[in-house]
Amino acid sequence: FRDPEFGAVYRQQFLNEASLAGKLRHPHIVAILDAVMQEHSGYIAMEYVQGHDLVRHTRPGHLLPVADVLQMGFKCCGALEYAFKEGIVHRDLKPANLMLAQGSDVKISDFGAAYLRKSQAVQTAEMGSPYYMSPEQLQGQDLTFHSDMYSLGVVLYELLTGQRPFTADSMDALMKKITEQQPAPPTKLRADLPKEIDAILFRALAKKPEQRYKTWHDFSIELSTLGNKILPAGVI
Numbered sequence: 001f002r003d004p005e006f007g008a009v010y011r012q013q014f015l016n017e018a019s020l021a022g023k024l025r026h027p028h029i030v031a032i033l034d035a036v037m038q039e040h041s042g043y044i045a046m047e048y049v050q051g052h053d054l055v056r057h058t059r060p061g062h063l064l065p066v067a068d069v070l071q072m073g074f075k076c077c078g079a080l081e082y083a084f085k086e087g088i089v090h091r092d093l094k095p096a097n098l099m100l101a102q103g104s105d106v107k108i109s110d111f112g113a114a115y116l117r118k119s120q121a122v123q124t125a126e127m128g129s130p131y132y133m134s135p136e137q138l139q140g141q142d143l144t145f146h147s148d149m150y151s152l153g154v155v156l157y158e159l160l161t162g163q164r165p166f167t168a169d170s171m172d173a174l175m176k177k178i179t180e181q182q183p184a185p186p187t188k189l190r191a192d193l194p195k196e197i198d199a200i201l202f203r204a205l206a207k208k209p210e211q212r213y214k215t216w217h218d219f220s221i222e223l224s225t226l227g228n229k230i231l232p233a234g235v236i
Contacts, residue, residue, distance in 0.1 A: 001040050014042055020111055024086060028079035030099060030109040049107050054095035054155075060162035064104075066193060069159045070227035071104040076152055077220035079108050084145040084216070091143065093151035094129040095158065130171060131164050135179040135207050146209035149219060153204030153212075160197065161189040165205060179207065196226050 001011045018035030021044070025031060031047040054072075057064050064072075076098070083090065090097075090111055097110040130138065134150035137143055157165050165183035168174035183205060185198045200222050206212045213219040 014044070017044055017111055018042065020088075024083060024088070024111070026079050026082045028075045028105075028107055029083065029111075030107045032111075046109070047107075049099040049101050049109075051099055051101040051105075054098045054100055054106075054159065057100075058095050058158045058162060063162055064159060066160065066197075067227050067231050068104040069156060070223045070230075072098070072100075072106040072159075073152065073156045073223045074220045074227065075104070075106050076108060077216045077223065080145065080148050080152065081216035081220075083108075083111070084148075089143050089145060090148050090151070091137065092129065092132075093148055093155060094132045095155055096129075098155065130174055130178075131166065133178070134209075136209060138175050138178060144209060145216065146212050149204055149212050149216070150206075150209075152219075153201050157183065157186060157201050157205070160193060160201075161186050163189055194226060194230055196229075200226065 001007050001014075003010060015037065017032065018037055021032045021035045023032075030049055032044060033047065034045040036043055056062055063069075076093075080090065080093075088111060090108065092110060093108070097108065099107045099109055101107060132151045132154045134143075134147040137147050154165055157163075166174060166177040166181065168177055182202075186201055187193045187195055187198050204212055204219060213222070
């Protein structure tokens with residue numbers, strides 16, 4: 001909290017997360033059990049998840065089975081729908097904030113991200129993850145669940161292809177790509193992906209919120225339907 005550049009933001013993020021202690025109870029959200037805030041420090045006690053985050057599974061050679069990724073996306077949709085009904089937009093979905101417990105059991109962590117004004121967005125490369133931010137978040141607009149939907153689309157894209165939809169050498173160039181350009185079709189990056197995945201992810205990654213899925217349920221059904229289609233016969 002004493003950090004001269006980001007201390008105020010860190011404090012706000014901590015307060016945001018601490019305020020959720022005991023409030024979010026969902027099988028695919030890491031529970032916050034207790035929190036204490038002091039002048040220069042604090043602590044948060046959270047549910048223990050025996051597993052690891054998904055960062056290791058974004059690298060070629062370490063990608064998870066396609067059906068598992070779709071199942072994890074389905075579970076995240078349910079958890080994020082629940083959070084939004086509780087008035088919460090996560091704002092910082094990324095592989096590092098998704099914990100893989102066992103199988104395709106995923107838990108979302110880190111609900112502390114503060115809303116960043118447009119003037120702060122350029123600073124997020126040091127403390128956040130601009131690669132996963134929606135166009136409206138980078139532009140400092142009001143956020144709804146559609147911003148988290150975009151971020152989940154980025155995560156799924158990376159888990160399936162081993163590449164992020166957009167990369168750049170500078171924050172300005174990255175923001176321009178996210179707000180103006182279309183990503184490469186996932187099937188162009190990985191030939192064994194089902195062709196339907198392109199349309200699903202392109203819709204989640206649409207530039208305007210109203211062009212994405214109308215509800216989390218709609219998104220989850222698309223993921224589930226495709227996941228069931230590619231599972232081997234007799235596997236549920």
